[in-house]
Amino acid sequence: MAEVMVVTSGKGGVGKTTSTAALGAALAQTGQTVAVVDFDVGLRNLDLIMGAERRVVYDLINVANGEARLHQALIRDKRIETLYLLPASQTRDKDALTEEGVKRVIGELRERFDWIICDSPAGIERGATLAMKYADLAVVIANPEVSSVRDSDRIIGLLDAKTEKAESGQRMEKHLLLTRYDAARAGRGEMLSVEDVLEILSIPLLGIIPESEEVLRASNVGSPVTLNNAASAPARAYMDAARRLCGEDVAMSIPMHRKGFLDRLFGRRAA
Amino acid sequence: MTIQTKPTRAIRFRGRSFLALVLNPELPVGEWLGEVDAWLGRSPGFFGGKPVVLDVTGLSLDRKSLPALIADLAQRQIRIMGIEGAEAKLASPDLPPFLSGGRPASFMGRPEPEPEPVKTAANPAAHSLLVEAPVRSGQSIVFPEGDVTVMGSIGSGAEVIAGGSIHIYGALRGRAMAGAYGNARARIFCRKLEAELIAIDGLYKIADEIEPQLRKKPVQAWLEDETMKITLLD
Ligand SMILES: Nc1ncnc2c1ncn2[C@@H]1O[C@H](COP(=O)(O)OP(=O)(O)OP(=O)(O)O)[C@@H](O)[C@H]1O
Ligand SMILES: [Mg+2]
Numbered sequence: 237m238a239e240v241m242v243v244t245s246g247k248g249g250v251g252k253t254t255s256t257a258a259l260g261a262a263l264a265q266t267g268q269t270v271a272v273v274d275f276d277v278g279l280r281n282l283d284l285i286m287g288a289e290r291r292v293v294y295d296l297i298n299v300a301n302g303e304a305r306l307h308q309a310l311i312r313d314k315r316i317e318t319l320y321l322l323p324a325s326q327t328r329d330k331d332a333l334t335e336e337g338v339k340r341v342i343g344e345l346r347e348r349f350d351w352i353i354c355d356s357p358a359g360i361e362r363g364a365t366l367a368m369k370y371a372d373l374a375v376v377i378a379n380p381e382v383s384s385v386r387d388s389d390r391i392i393g394l395l396d397a398k399t400e401k402a403e404s405g406q407r408m409e410k411h412l413l414l415t416r417y418d419a420a421r422a423g424r425g426e427m428l429s430v431e432d433v434l435e436i437l438s439i440p441l442l443g444i445i446p447e448s449e450e451v452l453r454a455s456n457v458g459s460p461v462t463l464n465n466a467a468s469a470p471a472r473a474y475m476d477a478a479r480r481l482c483g484e485d486v487a488m489s490i491p492m493h494r495k496g497f498l499d500r501l502f503g504r505r506a507a
Numbered sequence: 508m509t510i511q512t513k514p515t516r517a518i519r520f521r522g523r524s525f526l527a528l529v530l531n532p533e534l535p536v537g538e539w540l541g542e543v544d545a546w547l548g549r550s551p552g553f554f555g556g557k558p559v560v561l562d563v564t565g566l567s568l569d570r571k572s573l574p575a576l577i578a579d580l581a582q583r584q585i586r587i588m589g590i591e592g593a594e595a596k597l598a599s600p601d602l603p604p605f606l607s608g609g610r611p612a613s614f615m616g617r618p619e620p621e622p623e624p625v626k627t628a629a630n631p632a633a634h635s636l637l638v639e640a641p642v643r644s645g646q647s648i649v650f651p652e653g654d655v656t657v658m659g660s661i662g663s664g665a666e667v668i669a670g671g672s673i674h675i676y677g678a679l680r681g682r683a684m685a686g687a688y689g690n691a692r693a694r695i696f697c698r699k700l701e702a703e704l705i706a707i708d709g710l711y712k713i714a715d716e717i718e719p720q721l722r723k724k725p726v727q728a729w730l731e732d733e734t735m736k737i738t739l740l741d
Contacts, residue, residue, distance in 0.1 A: 360645070382663075386644050389662040393643030436680070438641060438659065 238346040241353050241481075242371040244395070246387030248358030250379045251415035254451055254461065255474070256355035257285045259375070261460035262478035264319035268350040271310065273341075274324035275367035276357040277333060283323045286313065287458025295325040299344075300337030306344050315463055320349070330363045342370045360390060365398050372401065373409035375442060379416045380427040385436055388412075392439065411442035413477060418447040419491040430490050443477030445470050446491045526651040526670075526688055527558040527588065532566060532576065540579055547583060549704060549713060550666070550682065554585045557649075560606060564592030573597055634671070641677065642667060651688050663703065669693070678723075679705070686730075695728040696740070710735055 243256045253276070260272040273296060274282035283289040294309035299322070306322075313319035322345070325332070345352045356367035368374060374395050378388040395408045402408055414433060421427050434441060446469045454464035462471045462478075469491070476486045532539045547553060561577070568576065577587055589606040598605050634653030641659030642648060646666075648655060653671040660677030667673055668684045671693050675683065678699035684706040686693030691708040700721055704713050707730050717737065725740040 386663045390644035390664065393646050393662075393665075396640065396643070435678075436660070436662070 238349055239351050239373060240342055240346065240371045241351065241373050241375060242356055242368040242395075243353060243375045243377060244356040244364060244368055244391050245358065245377040245384070246360060246364075246391040247379075247384045250377050250384050251413075251445070251451075252358075252377050253281045253285055253355050254455065255375065255377055255413055255415060255445070256282060256353050257460035258462045258471070258474040259478050259481070260351070260353050261313075261316060261319060262462045262475045263351050263353075263481070264313070264316045265462070266478075266482070267318060269318045269320075269348065270351040270353065271320045271322055271345050271349045272353045272355065273322040273345070274355050275333075275363055276355060277324045277328060277330040277363060278326065279357065280324035280326050282355050283311075283321060284458060285455050285460065286311075286321050288313070288321050288323070289458070292323045295323045295328075296341065297325045297328050297332045297337075300333055300341050302337075306341065306348075315459075330357075333363075333366055335366065335369065338366050339370055360394060364391075365394065368395055368399050370400050371395075371408075373411070375411050375413050376437070376439065377413050377415055378433060378437070380414060380418075380422065380430070380433055382428065385428060385433055388437055392437065410439045411481070412437055412439050413442045413445065415445040416447045417444050417491060441488065442480055443473050443488065444491060445473045445477075527560045528554070528688070529560045529562050529591070530580075530585070530587075531562040531564070534566065536566065536572075536576060540583075543580075543583060543585075552584070554583075558588050559585055560589045560591055561587045561603075562591040568593065568597070570597060574599075574602060577602065636669075638667075642681070644681070660699075672696070682706070684711070685728075691730045691733075693729075696726075698725045699723055700726045700737075705735075705737075707735060712737075 243252045245252050256272050260270045264270040272282060272286070274280050275296070277297065283292055288311045291311050294304035296309070298304035299306050299309045309322055311321045311323065313321065342352065354367045354371060357363040376388050376391060378384045392410060395410060396402050399408055412434070414430065418427060422429060430444065448468060448470045450465050450468040450470050451461050454461040457464060461468065462474050465471055479486050561580070563573065573593060580587060587603045589603050591606045593605055595605065636650045636655045638648060638655065638657045642657055642661045642665040644662040644664035648667045651670040653669070654674065655667050655669040656674040657667060658676050661667055661675055661679050661681045661683060663680040665681035666684070668687045670688045670690060671685065673683045673685045673695045675697035679697040679702045681702070682704040683695050683702060685695045686708040687706070689708065693707055695705055695707065700717065701723055702714060702717065704711055705728055707728060710730060710733065712735055721737055721739065726737050727740055728735055728737045
């Protein structure tokens with residue numbers, strides 16, 4: 237049965253698009269059919285991260301408004317044949333999307349795919365509420381810092397109030413993906429700890445993605461990090477998260493910073 | 508053939524009582540407005556959509572200063588639905604209606620609670636509200652009828668406003684305002700105090716004014732002689 241999953245955060249730039257691409261690719265690599273859908277109308281990014289920007293013809297708005305058929309707009313990934321992208325429009329206004337249009341597109345996607353992953357725009361306005369509206373489950377992205385966590389708290393409130401699932405009295409399944417986790421800075425107490433974030437948000441943890449240059453490197457060549465360097469730490473963390481989404485029990489470890497020579501030398505002398 | 512006759516209609520009036528927040532400016536009014544600004548700085552939009560009555564008792568306002576005060580409040584997005592305690596001769600069609608006979612709110616029968624986004628179970632007999640989910644940032648729970656019990660935490664940027672006491676079994680990180688409709692006996696209890704603001708009967712403390720040794724601790728807050736006391740629960 238199809239699962240519609242929204243990747244959302246409230247705060248901008250925390251890793252929604254990176255995570256949508258990475259999780260989408262990881263799920264598709266298991267042979268399941270996956271569509272990643274860019275809801276960031278006017279600021280589309282997912283096509284770049286997926287390396288499909290030069291193949292965009294039609295977009296989500298065209299399909300939602302009946303100007304194009306779904307199969308005309310879907311772009312098949314060149315690396316994984318079960319992975320598809322439904323891009324956003326870069327030129328249209330976000331008000332061009334209607335609830336009815338989105339509902340119809342999601343309904344059509346449900347018939348073709350095992351996973352439909354909606355990359356939400358930042359904020360709590362229309363674009364973000366449309367991206368979550370018809371979802372069955374949510375991946376809430378947060379960075380370990382106060383403002384990101386508070387925005388995620390706000391988004392969780394909206395997931396529990398403004399989605400079709402919530403409105404019909406059902407419980408929205410929510411998972412926390414903690415991204416850009418810098419073990420060295422966490423060790424120095426410069427960021428919220430994993431426990432702090434979990435205590436504040438009180439939703440189950442799907443995974444911890446370390447801060448890594450690999451993420452930028454992958455996006456520069458238009459590849460989800462899970463495909464570009466599958467052995468890298470962020471890729472492995474995303475693959476573990478994808479397996480947890482499929483119901484597998486995968487042990488989770490908090491990334492630790494191995495103390496370097498200088499840290500050991502100066503570590504004791506902190507004022 | 509039938510002849511159509513216009514049915515007689517009547518305009519029906521019904522009396523109904525509502526709860527309103529009452530603003531009671533103090534002299535000098537300029538200073539008091541400064542306090543309002545400080546409050547709004549911490550709780551932007553606090554008065555938005557809430558019925559507000561202006562009690563001008565003791566301010567000796569005249570034909571000029573009363574409309575000026577209303578305009579000052581309107582500028583701060585505080586819309587006044589009625590004026591209490593003004594001399595009858597000041598009434599004019601440009602001003603909100605003059606009210607009399609207002610009573611401090613108690614726990615007696617009240618109209619239905621305002622709709623709010625969190626799934627809750629109000630028990631009309633006991634005048635208490637049970638909130639089973641955490642109150643998330645941006646959510647506001649308003650329950651003038653009595654006590655509110657929150658099973659989870661109140662997030663940073665969330666608020667609970669109760670006519671009675673507020674009991675929080677998780678952490679209080681946002682704002683809790685107990686006795687908000689006039690009840691100095693209301694209290695606030697929470698398992699972990701990290702509040703941005705707590706208020707009882709309109710008297711409030713912000714985070715910076717709460718003693719550091721109480722932070723993250725289980726506490727209760729109440730009023731004693733118009734000052735707020737906060738002590739550890741255990
Ligand atoms: N784990 C990571 N390590 C290092 N950099 C990261 C990581 N995750 C994301 N980034 C970087 O952070 C930036 C923002 O990421 P991304 O575009 O995925 O965020 P977003 O939440 O989709 O942003 P927006 O709200 O603008 O849509 C990008 O430059 C990305 O490369
Ligand atoms: Mg994005």
